[in-house]
Structures are given as structure tokens and as C-alpha cells.
Amino acid sequence: MTHAGRQRLKLLAFFAIFALPVAVAWGMVEWRIGIPEGRTAHGELQPSLPELSQWPLTDVEKQGEGDWLLAFDCPEACGANADRWWRLHRALGREADRVSRLRIGGGGEPLPGASLAQWTGEADWRSPHRLWILDPEGRPVLGYAPNVATADVLDDLRRLLRMNPEPPSARYESPSTVVGGTGDGE
Structure with a gap:
């Protein structure tokens, strides 16, 4: 050649x-x-649900302004589900401070780190024992049926937190905020 x-x-x-x-x-x-x-998400995408501020709830308190929210519906005593979501929250490890938990309904005191709200009206999309993941602005992202595997929710939540990193200024924001609601005082 x-x-x-x-x-x-x-x-x-x-x-x-x-x-x-x-x-x-x-x-x-x-x-x-x-x-x-x-698909990669185990839950159902929830683009048609209203923002959290429009839900018929008493005032909702989050741990931090930029927190994601795990909201679960407890129509009656639901200690097992509350404990299940508390354990999921702890399983997040160092990312746990970016997530707040909200128990809607049910009797008694919420578990440590969770806030409590009550339904003040009807919502046609509401179903008992359902879990929702809401973004920091209060928009529902994913919804889960009552029989969802905890590992599937943990996988989805970790993916959401990884794909939406915490802004550097988030550490300096106020520790607790109130998000909307239609309580009796409004």
C-alpha cells in the first residue's frame, strides 16, 4: 500500500x-x-390536581420553604401508615431534611417531624389512604394507591430529589412556613 x-x-x-x-x-x-x-416513576402523574393551597384543608405547615411534601390521607386511625411513611422519611438519610410529611385527617398526635391538617370540604379526587408527593411550590407530582410498595415510593422520591438539587441559598431560609389552606379563620 x-x-x-x-x-x-x-x-x-x-x-x-x-x-x-x-x-x-x-x-x-x-x-x-x-x-x-x-416508565421510570412507580406512582401516577398528577398534573390535573390543584395546588396544595387550593386543597380544602386547614393550614398546612412545612418544615422548610423549599421542602418536598409527602401528604397522606388518613380517614381514621392509621398508625401503621403513619409509621410506614415516617420510616421512609428516615430512609432518605441526608436528604430527609428536604422533605416534610403531612398527615391529613386521623385522630391523635402526628409522629415526630410530621404536621397535621384536616379536610374542611370535599374533593372529588380524594381517596382514603392515598399518598401524594408535592413539589416545593405545592404542585402534586405523583400519587400512589394505598397498596403501593414503600420501596417504590422511596425510589421515586430519591429520583425527584436527585433531579431537583437543593439551591445553595436554601440552607439560609426560614425553618417553618405555612402553606395556604381554607381553615375556619379565613
């Missing part, structure tokens, strides 16, 4: 190095090969 032939071969190999990944990616998209068909 002559010198010019080797140089042409090197140039073709150089082009192939850059063109081959593009061709493979195009093939994967075009023929749906190697692309997962399933």
Missing part, C-alpha cells in the same frame, strides 16, 4: 469514529432498539 493509500485509510477511519455513534443512535431511535419502553 502506498503512502497516499494509508493516509486515505486513516482519514476514512477518522470519519468512521465520529459517524458510527451517530448512525447507531439514529438506528436505535428509528427502530426502537435498546430504548426502554417502560
Whole structure:
């Protein structure tokens, strides 16, 4: 092979190095090969639910302004569910301070670190023993049926926290805030 032939071969190999990944990616998209068909969230997306401030609740208190919120409906005594979500909250480890818990309804005192609110009216989307994850602005992100596996909720919550990192100024904000509500005093 002559010198010019080797140089042409090197140039073709150089082009192939850059063109081959593009061709493979195009093939994967075009023929749906190697692309997962399933969804990543275990809960149901909740874009149609109103913001937390519009829920018929007494005042809701969060631990921090930028906290995500685990809100669960307890129509009657629900010690097992409250304990389940308390353990999930502890399982978050160092990210636990970015999440607040809200028990809606039920009797007795809430577990440590949780706040308590009561329903003040009817909501057509409400169902007993349901769990919702709400973003820091109070928008419902995911909803879960009563029989959801705790590990699935933990997986979704960790993914949400990882994909939405805490802003650097969040550590300096006020420790407790009240979010909306339609209590008797309003």
C-alpha cells in the first residue's frame, strides 16, 4: 500500500469514529432498539390536581420553604401508615431534611417531624389512604394507591430529589412556613 493509500485509510477511519455513534443512535431511535419502553416513576402523574393551597384543608405547615411534601390521607386511625411513611422519611438519610410529611385527617398526635391538617370540604379526587408527593411550590407530582410498595415510593422520591438539587441559598431560609389552606379563620 502506498503512502497516499494509508493516509486515505486513516482519514476514512477518522470519519468512521465520529459517524458510527451517530448512525447507531439514529438506528436505535428509528427502530426502537435498546430504548426502554417502560416508565421510570412507580406512582401516577398528577398534573390535573390543584395546588396544595387550593386543597380544602386547614393550614398546612412545612418544615422548610423549599421542602418536598409527602401528604397522606388518613380517614381514621392509621398508625401503621403513619409509621410506614415516617420510616421512609428516615430512609432518605441526608436528604430527609428536604422533605416534610403531612398527615391529613386521623385522630391523635402526628409522629415526630410530621404536621397535621384536616379536610374542611370535599374533593372529588380524594381517596382514603392515598399518598401524594408535592413539589416545593405545592404542585402534586405523583400519587400512589394505598397498596403501593414503600420501596417504590422511596425510589421515586430519591429520583425527584436527585433531579431537583437543593439551591445553595436554601440552607439560609426560614425553618417553618405555612402553606395556604381554607381553615375556619379565613
